[in-house]
Amino acid sequence: MRSSKQRDAVLQVLRESCDHPTADMIFERVREQIPNISLGTVYRNLGQLKDEGFITIVESSDTKVHYEGNLTDHIHFLCKSCHNITDVFCETQVPTALTDMGLQVESAKTVYYGLCNSCR
């Protein structure tokens, strides 16, 4: 992967964002720096950055794909009203950290990742 102004800008924007933006949101933000960048370039770079492990995709119930530039360990809080995903960073007590941020937890869901029976 060669260095490019456009890809650097996409990665920088994503790392500075804490709202898990979609491709078109990233496009609008990168455009402020590089006005003539195209949406196709943003999509292509997001794909490459994902393949190389610099960014990840956030699981969502949206039809659009949401991206995550912060790879440090943290927790997601989904608001049932505005559907925004808030990042929560804490080393120890999760419920305390959430309450301290003014987040009113109603439920929690744990998803497990690994290899299934037939893929092992």
Place this chain on the structure above:
Amino acid sequence: MRSSKQRDAVLQVLRESCDHPTADMIFERVREQIPNISLGTVYRNLGQLKDEGFITIVESSDTKVHYEGNLTDHIHFLCKSCHNITDVFCETQVPTALTDMGLQVESAKTVYYGLCNSCR
């Protein structure tokens, strides 16, 4: 919401499925019972069933929306290789239940739901 043959079939198919199908997968399955059903009707009914709380959307990193017809409390296991989502039902020990099903857990992620500061 009035009763309809098409909506009943969509709900029945989804309740019988354990693979969190997409709209087009549901369409194909309902077609076996109602060959002339249209894809638009499937989408419209999925939207209504979701609004009324009969079904939910599974969060995924796919571009297609995945639906869930089983509202009883259970856990999701995502295979990193084949990307299938396995339902795990257990009352007590989660790790034991996963191992018993031949699922090799590598990591887990907990997501919290509720109301954020500004929506409260």
Place this chain on the structure above:
DNA sequence: GTATTTGCAAACGTTTTGCGGCTAC
């Protein structure tokens, strides 16, 4: 010099919508 990247535009796949006819109540 050449392999990669870009902008542009067309293509593609998924989901939504408008319409006239049909159905449940």
Place this chain on the structure above:
DNA sequence: GTAGCCGCAAAACGTTTGCAAATAC
């Protein structure tokens, strides 16, 4: 009878892809 539902087809939307010009090394 009428409000809600249907099938059909077109539109809308998000994403991917092909191409010739530009760029990194």
